[in-house]
Amino acid sequence: MTPFRTLESSIACLPRVNIDTDQIIPARFLTTTTREGLGHHAFHDWRYDEQGATRADFVLNRPEHREARILVAGRNFGCGSSREHAPWALLDAGVRVVISSEIADIFRNNALKNGLLPIVLPDAVVDTLLAQPGLRLQVDVAKRRVYWPDGEHVTFPLDAFAQTCLLEGVDELGYLLAQDADITAFETAREARHAA
Amino acid sequence: MSAARTLFEKLWDAHQVRADSERAPALLYIDLHLVHEVTSPQAFAELAARGLKVRRPERHKATLDHSTPTTPPGPGGERAWTTPQAKAQVDALRANCAAQGIELFDWGGGRRGIVHVVGPELGLTQPGMTIVCGDSHTATHGAFGALAFGIGSSEVGHVMATQCLLQRKPKTMAITVEGRLPAGCSAKDLILHIIGRIGVAGGTGHVIEYRGEAIEALSMEERMTVCNMSIEAGARAGLVGVDETTVEWLRGRERVPQGEAFDAAARIWHQWRSDEGARFDAEVRIDATEVRPTLTWGTHPGQVVAVDAALPAAAPETVGALSYMGFEGGAAIAGQPVDVVFVGSCTNGRLSDLREMASVLRGRRVHPRVRMLVVPGSDAVKRDAEAEGIDRIVRESGAEWREPGCSMCIAMNGDTVKPGQLAVSTSNRNFEGRQGKGARTVLASPASAAAAAVAGCIADPRPYLTDPASAGAVSSEEAFA
């Protein structure tokens, strides 16, 4: 994984609550066997009309938000299905950070494993952000801070392990494989207990 | 004496290879990993790219369910794949399982079905286990006193390669359901009522243990229905402590120990309960006697209404969902016309669910406006239902009897609800477009779904649950009027 230290970007806003993973990537696009190429289908049913034409009024389709790497959304983002296709689709569509006042557990886990940073901020802060699409923010992973253009900042919670993984680009599978001795010892002890 | 522990804490402690610390999450050992075609190909590819083998292939079991057609194969065995990719995904799972030595419940073996139906019915799911699957409804298996939760595809790869996951310890929540469910109300009504009470994010960060008189009185199938929908309240997992109901349900299942070895195992299984006086991080009390047949009216599972109540009034937080559903705020939910009825899924696709549906359908006709699809949860459910003649009741009513699979729950196999149509579904998610682009979904119990099919509109199932031959029951004709 490539390290993720800082990011500066304008924000795109989706002022809806409970955006579930079926909205982020509808199930009919899950018959793929790879991780790539899902960006085109991110928020598919909001982005395209029945004929498949791009809806000009959907926020992520507006030209001024094409370059946005930060998505701000209403409470309880990413609820529902465990499909990792949701963060894959967002990343493929260029999103690197999601800000909401509540982010569902499985989505948060899946996001972090792919270098997509989920940031939880208080409701009031998220509400002010939602009212300012296009605002440029800076995200600093080492400091766990989001900076406003005027230098004001808020600190966000981030698990220490997840932070290290982001900063150093740690690959979790590699980390787990390195625990082999402990895992084998656990298995052996358990089998001995069961045999007793 | 050690302090009183919750069931969750016991399960967690028994599987902790290493405790969590500030610097790293806990290393949790996984006993059973269930695999299906949709969330596994990327994980298998990751292993292949690194030249890794599955560490303990016997702890991984695979099935085909999500993208498989539910129509029977043609004379040459050909299947009605919705897209070539759906077939490619299934072919990939077959090849991956063969290469890694994983047992696959394929067509023709009599053990195939929805992953969360198959695990318990084969007895693969056992008390005291940790169970994961790349599917958020893995919580279903928690009904057996097992810690079971959904994971993403990266974690699918982790557990294949190392049999472990990195996990931060979740918090615990007790939901105590006091009293007994009223007649005509099922486990589905109960869990919809609970989610309506605590909200779709009410359980975020928690593992829920369901307990109390009403839960103890539930059958294993009903406990599975309740645990299944824990994720719809945002929870990582749902749990029910082991009792005689659990043990007797498992006795004689194909993959549990047999004879004396079963009794020995059962004695150990009984420890998988919360200790008297164990403390939870959060506690919720629910009065079962208040539950009525409950349905969703909106676009997430927390937007529920009792069948005999009015829809919520239009307000800033309801107007979006009401307009998507095409409902008028304040109107009655009963009487809303229905286009499609789906009975199936890992929530309500087991034999007891089909019996509940059949008790309404027997001797009645599906309303001409309605297309009704009945999809058994597994090969075994289908076999058992056919042995009881449930398939006949379904066909004679005018509904379709299908091959097992996820079908219209996730609508990725070609079984879809058309744009704008209203579906009453026994599945677990009513998100926008979940059952097809533009589809409108009302979640309900099997009895409510069958009542809607017969009435042609959302209807209270209770009058239908009595035998139609007996006085006071509603006939199809009256219901149409």
Ligand code: SF4
């Ligand atoms: S029936 Fe629905 S919820 Fe259950 S495993 Fe299949 S798609 Fe998932």
